[in-house]
Amino acid sequence: MVVESTGPVKALPQVTASRPTPVVSGAKGLEAVMELRRLRGLSPSTARQLFTSTVAPVVNYASNVWMHAFKNKATGPINRVQRVGAQAIVGTFLTVANSVAEAEAHIATAQYRFWRRAVKMWTDLHTLPDTNPLRRTTARIRKFRRFHRSPLYQVADALKNIEMETLETINPFTLAPWETRIQTDGETMPDPQSAPGGSIQIAISSSARNGFVGFGVAIEKQPPRYRKLKLKTFSMTLGARSEQNPFSAELAAIAHTLNGLVGLKGFRLRLLTSNKAAALTIQNPRQQSGQEFVCQTYKLMNRLRRKGNHIRILWVPTSEDNKLLGLAKEQARAATHEDAIPQAQVPRMKSTTLNLARSQAVTTKALPEDVGRHVKRVDAALPGKHTRQLYDGLSWKEATVLAQLRTGMARLNRYLYRINAAQTDQCACGQARETVEHFLFRCRKWTTQRIALLRCTRTQRGNLSLCLGGKSPSDDQQWTPNLEAVRASIRFAIATGRLDAT
Secondary structure, three states, X not given: XXXXXXXXXXXXXXXXXXXXXXXXXXXXXXXHHHHHHXXXXXXXXXXXXXXXXXXXXXXXXXXXXXXXXXXXXXXXHHHHHHHHHHHHHHOOOOOOOHHHHHHHHOOOOHHXXXXXXXXXXXXXXXXXXXXXXXXHHHHHHOOOOOOOOOOOHHHHHHOOOOOOOOEOOOOOOOOOOOOOOOOOOOOOOOOHHHOOOEEEEEEEXXXXXXOEEEEEEEEEEEOOOXXXXXXXXXXXXEEEOOOOOHHHHHHHHHHHHHHOOOOOOOEEEEEEEOXXXXXXXXXXXXXXXXXXXXXXXXXXXXXXXXXXOEEEEEEOOOOOOOHHHHHHHHHHHHOOOOOOOOOOOOOEOHHHHHHHHHHHHOOOOOOOOOOOHHHHHHOOOOOOOHHHHHHOOOOHHHHHHHHHHHHOOOOXXXXXXXXXXOOOOEOOOOOOEOOHHHHHHHOHHHOOOOHHHXXXXXXXXXXXXXXXXXXXXXXXXXXXXXXXXXXXHHHHHHHHOOOOOO
């Protein structure tokens, strides 16, 4: 049946895919962060978690492609997302400088996130198998040409001092889906002396110190027919700390130990480790660092099983006093003395190399010199992790009050006069300009409300950094914010009602 149309035919709208650019990511990120901002009353910790899980991924989408263009006018949309996000977390004003708002809300800068993603992609390219075409192009990318440079040139140039060609190869899967995985639960085994066949207990431990990584092994062998117990210990220096880590050392110790036991027949093997990550990796291997050791371990276990051996890997918490694990730990520490020499040639671990690359390419910068004069005077430790400690225990209203006092952009006449929202910057008491210091310590209108604040700061009255959780220049390296004084300052400000929105 044919249906004829009597009216004009309208053209269907053309659907075009938006090209990933800083402007597009900023627009999409602004939509997401405005939804977060509408959720009023969230605690700072909850709002920060929502920002990290819902807003940041939208902004970071395809940043590896366009991050080299993130400059000049392209920074505006994304910086606005950061400012609105800080306002949703701790209640800073939109007029607060972008770097100050990010430091107060304890969120990573956009440039920091982009660089972390780019470094991870550059590291992932070097762990691909040789059959992957992307892996074969990395050598050509690293040829630093003067013209027609790849967008990855900045990343390659920043990481040119790190040897990426010796990285381990990570395949799409470690084991075939039908291969049996070994169980690493805490199921008990028969006592070695009562077992019908021979029994072996193996304790492994790792150590990372003096710039080296090594492992130690202690083997307790109980031959059949009630012969004497045999105890054997050995250690090995695996490599430099910049190439290996304790996790890879545990996996290497398991593979190395099983390789020396492939000739056994009819034994019960119980392998003890205090590294829970290594035990879980053996139980359920994934596409992760240390894959080569895991594959080698499973091949050796299959050979041992075909000869009638039974193998179980057990995780023993460090809190338990196990003598065999103690001996293995002593051997591991002996393998990482100051003059140690690596005894094995193993590829660099991806996880360790990735952390090293990020620390070199992604640096946490201090606040700009011409930004945040007031907040620098209040807190010399910005940006720092202590801001999370200050805000996470507060409610939304308390966090907003603290953010106003720390940034200096508060509903006080000094700031309101600067933005033409007040006719004068003088305080209502008529004694001086209404600054944060005058409001907290000297204004005569709030003498009654200030009693509790003065009790908390009896020895350091008038110390603005102490009252607002900041570090003053006279504080030492062991400084921690005085949360009692901070809460007293917040209670004082709320009692006055001066910083409430009208």
